[in-house]
């Protein structure tokens with residue numbers, strides 16, 4: 001073990017505000033950003049193996065390409081763990097080429113959506129030495145330490161060529177990353193619309209998702225969970241750093257009710273409460289759990305509705321129903337939790353009338369906020385295979401924006417123009433309701449930070465959906 005070795009945790013610069021995180025990448029619609037969970041967990045593994053870590057988030061720090069190159073050179077790392085995104089694939093490749101020329105002796109390891117499918121080509125092109133197929137694994141730091149055999153969860157260069165590890169497919173494997181280096185990211189000016197205060201952190205207590213939704217890359221990752229005592233130590237670290245707000249990036253909170261209860265038991269109540277936001281599914285939450293979450297500081301719950309059409313819900317394997325959605329949103333409201341519904345426009349087989357029906361349903365459901373996505377054939381998903389088979393996208397397609405801001409694809413029933421029009425109409429219909437405007441203003445009058453953030457986000461959303 002050599003404590004003088006330094007790893008740089010890097011989110012590269014971009015011409016626009018990109019989100020690259022957890023095998024997703026997109027254009028940030030309203031300028032929101034948050035500490036990338038990949039870098040936090042990879043950093044924890046490097047620290048645990050005796051490395052020093054430093055972080056550059058060029059997106060949130062607003063660094064140009066030359067500023068980022070100069071900051072990386074000053075850091076003089078022995079290893080670089082960098083994010084790469086499908087949304088910014090060409091820019092990222094160009095930047096890495098320049099960075100490698102500047103740091104010829106550093107080991108380069110990448111993580112990101114596009115690399116899960118095309119990682120080998122990035123190594124062949126000399127842009128990376130290894131690709132992490134699971135950012136929470138210790139394989140990247142072991143590779144940086146010189147190991148060159150039996151590294152699962154990694155594609156990596158060896159003296160004889162390139163070894164193609166495969167992501168470990170064991171189910172419900174427990175894993176441990178150690179303590180993520182939150183101190184490196186605490187003072188960057190992240191902005192997250194649901195954070196009630198700053199600074200705020202990104203926390204992940206499990207990895208992947210055991211559900212099987214056909215459009216979602218999380219269904220392709222082997223689900224595993226961290227020991228709760230390690231999560232407890234991380235929460236203590238946040239408190240010690242003066243961070244009292246976090247976004248829980250577990251893809252589905254309360255997959256297991258006993259584990260959810262165990263997590264809630266870790267959290268202080270009363271004045272010492274953390275404020276937090278989480279993601280869950282309508283069939284994982286009920287009135288009792290919603291109340292317990294609210295008692296322990298949860299203020300916002302994000303749930304995927306996707307569509308109100310029963311046949312589509314079955315086809316995309318959501319495995320829940322519209323009555324379950326109504327019950328879950330109602331339970332959260334009664335417990336005082338704010339809700340965010342996410343929907344997808346342009347799912348296979350859906351017509352403009354189907355999307356109108358989903359708009360009616362969502363307005364009736366009346367969540368506090370709405371996020372409208374377009375169907376994107378993300379690497380490794382069943383939806384991608386289906387769209388390739390239907391000739392709607394090429395197998396080679398790598399440049400994708402999950403937000404649908406920069407590229408919208410046709411579905412089997414709607415043109416890109418139709419999908420874009422429907423997405424804008426969905427946003428306008430939801431956000432221009434007097435009920436929404438009055439409620440949001442009233443609720444946030446007592447919290448100037450959130451009110452300002454909502455006004456900023458609202459103006460940005462409206463300008464993009466005019």
Ligand code: SF4
Nearest residue numbers: 209211213216219251
């Ligand atoms: S429940 Fe959510 S995170 Fe899990 S596979 Fe479905 S869409 Fe993805």
